[in-house]
Amino acid sequence: MIPRRRLHRAVFSLAALYNACWGLYAALDPQWLFRFAGMPPLNHPAIFACLGMVVGVYAILYAEVARAPERGFLLAAVGLLGKLLGPIGLAALLATGQWPPRSAVLCLTNDLIWWVPFGVYLHDAWPFFVRQWRAPPEGDLAELRGGSPSRRGAHHAP
Numbered sequence: 001m002i003p004r005r006r007l008h009r010a011v012f013s014l015a016a017l018y019n020a021c022w023g024l025y026a027a028l029d030p031q032w033l034f035r036f037a038g039m040p041p042l043n044h045p046a047i048f049a050c051l052g053m054v055v056g057v058y059a060i061l062y063a064e065v066a067r068a069p070e071r072g073f074l075l076a077a078v079g080l081l082g083k084l085l086g087p088i089g090l091a092a093l094l095a096t097g098q099w100p101p102r103s104a105v106l107c108l109t110n111d112l113i114w115w116v117p118f119g120v121y122l123h124d125a126w127p128f129f130v131r132q133w134r135a136p137p138e139g140d141l142a143e144l145r146g147g148s149p150s151r152r153g154a155h156h157a158p
Contacts, residue, residue, distance in 0.1 A: 004124055015066075020056055026048060027053055030045035030052065080118040090103065090107045
């Protein structure tokens with residue numbers, strides 16, 4: 001069993017809930033960040049709504065990590081990668097003056113607050129990931145021998 005299993009399940013359950021809510025809100029009100037940060041409204045708000053949908057889809061992945069933390073390393077790694085790349089992009093916008101400092105709320109809530117819990121999870125999940133990576137996936141050996149045990153007796157159309 002993964003260390004801190006309850007903690008990881010709670011963190012990824014919260015991440016799933018947060019992403020679902022944030023994604024839905026961004027899709028329904030794609031101008032909210034621009035109003036909040038005092039920026040001009042987007043000419044094409046569907047772009048930000050699409051970002052909301054992508055963030056919302058991550059809720060499904062985080063829910064799966066919460067359900068089976070021993071098997072969620074890659075899902076969480078992709079999530080953390082996005083949470084690292086987002087602030088890099090925002091930093092470029094802030095450094096060039098294209099976006100005001102108030103827009104940093106986007107990365108504070110979507111990215112920065114998750115770095116430590118995701119990092120701790122990846123540290124704890126790493127040994128499980130390595131073991132699973134080295135072991136052949138279930139069913140592969142049976143298929144190499146002529147079919148998986150669960151499919152014996154099944155008739156397939158040519």
